[in-house]
Amino acid sequence: MLPESISNKLPESAKVQIIACVSMQETGQRTLFTFPASIQKQAVIVDAKTLTPSTREITLLTIPAVNFDDPDLLNEVRNWIEEASSWTEPASLMLTLQGVQLLWSPSRIALFAEPDRLETVQKSVLEVTYYIAELQCIEQELGELWPQLEGDTPLAFEFTQRDLYKHKQLMSRYQVVATLRARLARITPYLLSPHVYPPTLASQVGERLRERTRVDLREEFLSDQLEVFENVYELCGQRSSDFLHTRSGNILEWTIIILLMVQIVFSAFELLTSFGATNALSVG
Amino acid sequence: MRYPSVDILRSIAIVVMVLVHFAENLSGVALPFSGLGAPLFAILSGISYRLWVNGQERREVSDELISKVSIRRGLFVFAVGFAFNIFVWLPEDMFNWDVLTFIGFAILILNQVRHLPVTLVILIASLVFLMTPFLQAMADYPSYWTNHYFEVDLTLPDVIIGFLVTGYFPIFPWLTYSLVGYSTAVLLFPHHLSSPEEDRPPSIFPLLGIGATLLIVANITLQLRSYLPELISKNLLVGWTMFPASLEYITATIAMALLLLGLLHHFIDRNPALNKESRLFHLFKVFSRNAFTIYLLHHMVHLWPLWIYGYSTGNETTFYWRNAMSMNYSMPLAVLFLVLCYLILSRIDPDKRYGVEGWMRWLCD
Numbered sequence: 001m002l003p004e005s006i007s008n009k010l011p012e013s014a015k016v017q018i019i020a021c022v023s024m025q026e027t028g029q030r031t032l033f034t035f036p037a038s039i040q041k042q043a044v045i046v047d048a049k050t051l052t053p054s055t056r057e058i059t060l061l062t063i064p065a066v067n068f069d070d071p072d073l074l075n076e077v078r079n080w081i082e083e084a085s086s087w088t089e090p091a092s093l094m095l096t097l098q099g100v101q102l103l104w105s106p107s108r109i110a111l112f113a114e115p116d117r118l119e120t121v122q123k124s125v126l127e128v129t130y131y132i133a134e135l136q137c138i139e140q141e142l143g144e145l146w147p148q149l150e151g152d153t154p155l156a157f158e159f160t161q162r163d164l165y166k167h168k169q170l171m172s173r174y175q176v177v178a179t180l181r182a183r184l185a186r187i188t189p190y191l192l193s194p195h196v197y198p199p200t201l202a203s204q205v206g207e208r209l210r211e212r213t214r215v216d217l218r219e220e221f222l223s224d225q226l227e228v229f230e231n232v233y234e235l236c237g238q239r240s241s242d243f244l245h246t247r248s249g250n251i252l253e254w255t256i257i258i259l260l261m262v263q264i265v266f267s268a269f270e271l272l273t274s275f276g277a278t279n280a281l282s283v284g
Numbered sequence: 285m286r287y288p289s290v291d292i293l294r295s296i297a298i299v300v301m302v303l304v305h306f307a308e309n310l311s312g313v314a315l316p317f318s319g320l321g322a323p324l325f326a327i328l329s330g331i332s333y334r335l336w337v338n339g340q341e342r343r344e345v346s347d348e349l350i351s352k353v354s355i356r357r358g359l360f361v362f363a364v365g366f367a368f369n370i371f372v373w374l375p376e377d378m379f380n381w382d383v384l385t386f387i388g389f390a391i392l393i394l395n396q397v398r399h400l401p402v403t404l405v406i407l408i409a410s411l412v413f414l415m416t417p418f419l420q421a422m423a424d425y426p427s428y429w430t431n432h433y434f435e436v437d438l439t440l441p442d443v444i445i446g447f448l449v450t451g452y453f454p455i456f457p458w459l460t461y462s463l464v465g466y467s468t469a470v471l472l473f474p475h476h477l478s479s480p481e482e483d484r485p486p487s488i489f490p491l492l493g494i495g496a497t498l499l500i501v502a503n504i505t506l507q508l509r510s511y512l513p514e515l516i517s518k519n520l521l522v523g524w525t526m527f528p529a530s531l532e533y534i535t536a537t538i539a540m541a542l543l544l545l546g547l548l549h550h551f552i553d554r555n556p557a558l559n560k561e562s563r564l565f566h567l568f569k570v571f572s573r574n575a576f577t578i579y580l581l582h583h584m585v586h587l588w589p590l591w592i593y594g595y596s597t598g599n600e601t602t603f604y605w606r607n608a609m610s611m612n613y614s615m616p617l618a619v620l621f622l623v624l625c626y627l628i629l630s631r632i633d634p635d636k637r638y639g640v641e642g643w644m645r646w647l648c649d
Contacts, residue, residue, distance in 0.1 A: 161399070161401075162341060162475070165474060247401060250401075251401055251403060251404060254400060254404050255404065255407060258404065258407060258408060258411065259411075262411055262415060265415065265419075266415070266418070266419075266422075269419055269422055269423070269445075269448065269449075270422060272441050272444055272445055272448075273422050273423055273424075273441070273445065275440075275441040
């Protein structure tokens with residue numbers, strides 16, 4: 001998990017923990033932090049062996065030390081953090097505040113702090129990390145939906161018989177967008193919450209981290225993008241539903257027309273056969 | 285998109301027709317499977333039309349152009365049908381309303397119904413089916429079939445009655461087949477299948493279920509006919525007859541077509557392990573692709589010599605019709621014709637305009 005080149009140089013009290021944010025805590029898992037009620041998650045320490053590919057985990061390296069000053073080691077730790085980072089530019093962040101040093105990426109974190117402050121700072125960092133990771137996840141999922149949106153946009157204007165097969169597809173896509181909006185709405189109060197007063201070291205680290213990751217702007221952009229998706233899919237839903245309503249009305253109207261036509265065919269045919277009979281008689 | 289199941293069914297239909305026509309027209313013998321080719325052909329006209337429309341829609345051809353081409357194609361087949369009646373069955377049979385005039389008209393109707401929801405198409409097919417015995421009774425069907433073939437006075441009412449009810453392949457009830465074929469294709473081969481990733485092909489079990497139910501119903505009505513009141517057994521359920529096409533006959537032949545299509549589609553079209561480029565499938569493709577041409581050719585090949593020989597011996601042109609030779613000769617001749625057809629047609633580039641299908645595409649598309 002942690003390269004030996006790093007672990008050998010770290011003090012013995014340094015710890016590496018794998019943390020997952022779960023809805024249901026399993027027996028034996030230690031809770032590090034309980035999120036607010038609307039999030040319904042807990043940050044728990046998990047065993048590396050029990051991890052599944054779908055688990056979004058955070059690897060947290062905590063080092064009880066003040067103003068750690070070993071540039072080589074810091075570089076190595078930074079490299080280790082950036083290895084797993086899904087960010088491109090910058091791949092990691094470095095934050096120094098009142099003796100606390102934080103090397104951060106959404107999936108790997110190294111935290112250097114005084115032993116008595118480590119726990120509170122760690123909680124704050126974990127909380128903010130979860131929100132940022134969730135924001136990033138929503139951004140990513142929404143980003144993948146753009147080509148679909150472009151394909152579906154014409155349906156916001158006109159829905160025809162040919163598009164009928166897309167009805168269910170549009171419904172599920174609207175659900176996906178609505179789910180993303182709900183996920184964003186759940187974390188927004190924590191992403192954009194005002195600074196705590198009086199400030200603490202832990203709250204300041206969290207706030208600084210939010211500032212450095214520009215969550216306020218990202219949330220705003222994401223919200224705007226979601227609005228575009230919602231507009232298009234709401235219109236699509238409206239058009240398809242209008243079409244289906246009209247169609248069922250049309251079926252009824254056509255059924256009546258067809259039945260009237262049956263009656264007309266019988267009457268016309270009766271007339272035709274009577275002409276035939278008259279002709280036959282006149283020829284005879 | 286080409287479906288081997290449709291190719292196989294069309295090949296079966298054309299082979300059955302060739303054998304039946306050679307046997308009937310040369311030897312006067314009705315084969316046990318006579319009367320099965322034409323319904324299959326009519327159902328396939330509906331299926332093929334829907335598949336063609338699917339292809340056009342996938343290529344984003346405008347609705348207006350699809351309509352124009354459909355109408356041109358319908359009129360082309362209708363006109364070829366008339367030319368066929370005149371030149372093959374001789375001018376006095378111009379208004380015998382053979383299968384080509386029917387298919388031409390059916391294409392015109394299918395072009396109209398393609399805008400309707402499939403439930404309405406099924407409703408129209410059912411009504412055409414149910415109206416038929418009443419119209420046949422109103423028209424006094426047997427009076428047009430006194431010598432076991434259709435004879436019509438050249439008066440406008442009789443010609444129209446022949447077209448609608450009493451001819452060889454009148455609109456009532458034969459339109460039922462085309463509409464059933466069309467509806468089946470809408471449900472079984474939806475035009476969007478190739479695009480959306482989450483789409484699964486429709487299940488064939490409803491189709492098989494409907495086919496099996498219709499087969500059982502047809503069997504029951506055939507068995508129960510003798511126990512039914514005379515009013516029903518003489519006018520409504522008249523037994524297994526193709527001329528007039530009885531309700532039992534239509535039900536059973538639709539059932540046969542649906543079952544065959546369902547099974548072939550399941551075991552062949554949806555079987556990725558099957559090599560669709562094999563020689564056998566090539567044979568079906570050749571027959572299917574040139575079915576229209578083969579239909580015209582086989583009549584010319586066996587009827588024209590008959591007429592010429594009859595005329596040259598000083599008899600009526602139709603003198604040898606149905607008594608030219610025994611089955612020992614007519615059947616091998618039919619097989620020889622089919623073999624020659626395959627050998628010639630398989631060597632012809634399908635894109636070249638040698639067959640009637642090519643002329644139709646050149647003129648109408």
